[in-house]
Amino acid sequence: MTDTGRVIALIPARAGSERVKQKNTRPFAGFDGGLLELKLNQLARVPEVSEIIVSTNDPVVLDYATQFARDHDRRVSPIERPDELGASSTPISAFIRYAATLRETGVMMMTHVTHPFLTAAVFADLIAAWRAAEARGHDSLVTVTTLHKFIWDENGPYNYDNTVEKWPRSQDIKPLFEINHAAYLMPFARMRAVDDRIGTNPYLHDMPERLVMDIDWEDQFHLLEDIALARKARGISLL
Numbered sequence: 001m002t003d004t005g006r007v008i009a010l011i012p013a014r015a016g017s018e019r020v021k022q023k024n025t026r027p028f029a030g031f032d033g034g035l036l037e038l039k040l041n042q043l044a045r046v047p048e049v050s051e052i053i054v055s056t057n058d059p060v061v062l063d064y065a066t067q068f069a070r071d072h073d074r075r076v077s078p079i080e081r082p083d084e085l086g087a088s089s090t091p092i093s094a095f096i097r098y099a100a101t102l103r104e105t106g107v108m109m110m111t112h113v114t115h116p117f118l119t120a121a122v123f124a125d126l127i128a129a130w131r132a133a134e135a136r137g138h139d140s141l142v143t144v145t146t147l148h149k150f151i152w153d154e155n156g157p158y159n160y161d162n163t164v165e166k167w168p169r170s171q172d173i174k175p176l177f178e179i180n181h182a183a184y185l186m187p188f189a190r191m192r193a194v195d196d197r198i199g200t201n202p203y204l205h206d207m208p209e210r211l212v213m214d215i216d217w218e219d220q221f222h223l224l225e226d227i228a229l230a231r232k233a234r235g236i237s238l239l
């Protein structure tokens with residue numbers, strides 16, 4: 001029988017990020033271990049998670065995760081990743097194929113250190129949303145940002161018809177869903193069956209911008225650090 005009861009968090013943190021140097025472990029908003037320390041502390045406060053895998057080919061990340069497992073939370077499992085699966089040239093699909101083999105059973109919850117505002121309570125909500133979605137027959141959950149925006153392509157308006165109404169109210173525009181990479185939940189067995197981190201009947205879980213803001217570029221690192229510090233100064237926990 002396939003066991004989908006256990007939720008296993010998976011943090012991919014490859015070496016050598018190009019756009020944001022030392023992205024995973026550079027000090028961030030008072031966390032000396034950086035975004036990785038923040039993410040591990042958030043997940044450490046989620047009792048619904050049975051294991052927290054850190055997949056990396058970066059010795060600094062490996063050391064940090066090993067030390068965190070020893071000193072703070074035994075659920076953390078650092079797993080060394082072959083270098084060829086952690087290069088900037090590695091296709092994401094090759095990494096996903098490998099990730100699907102990391103555990104035989106259970107539900108993978110992939111999340112990235114680059115989303116600093118996913119607190120323990122947010123992860124608990126995500127897991128509850130997955131359980132409800134699974135009960136309705138969905139095979140995966142992917143987090144999205146719902147866009148009610150005026151999107152154009154080279155032919156003009158993409159998601160509204162300006163021959164009907166030049167400027168519809170934004171709430172009346174057909175929504176588009178941006179995959180925001182905050183989290184993917186899917187049983188490992190199902191990942192292997194479809195060779196992806198999204199299944200054939202995914203539940204699109206909408207999340208507000210304030211939770212899913214992420215760091216892709218150097219200026220975003222500083223912007224989100226400013227926001228994190230401002231929240232801390234107001235007594236709002238990042239955990």
Ligand SMILES: CC(=O)N[C@H]1[C@H]([C@H](O)[C@H](O)CO)O[C@](O)(C(=O)O)C[C@@H]1O
Binds near residue numbers: 013014086092095181
């Ligand atoms: C949005 C997305 O898919 N991110 C993926 C990134 C990017 O592929 C990589 O940073 C190049 O931009 O790589 C990982 O972090 C990694 O291999 O550890 C897995 C992660 O799921």
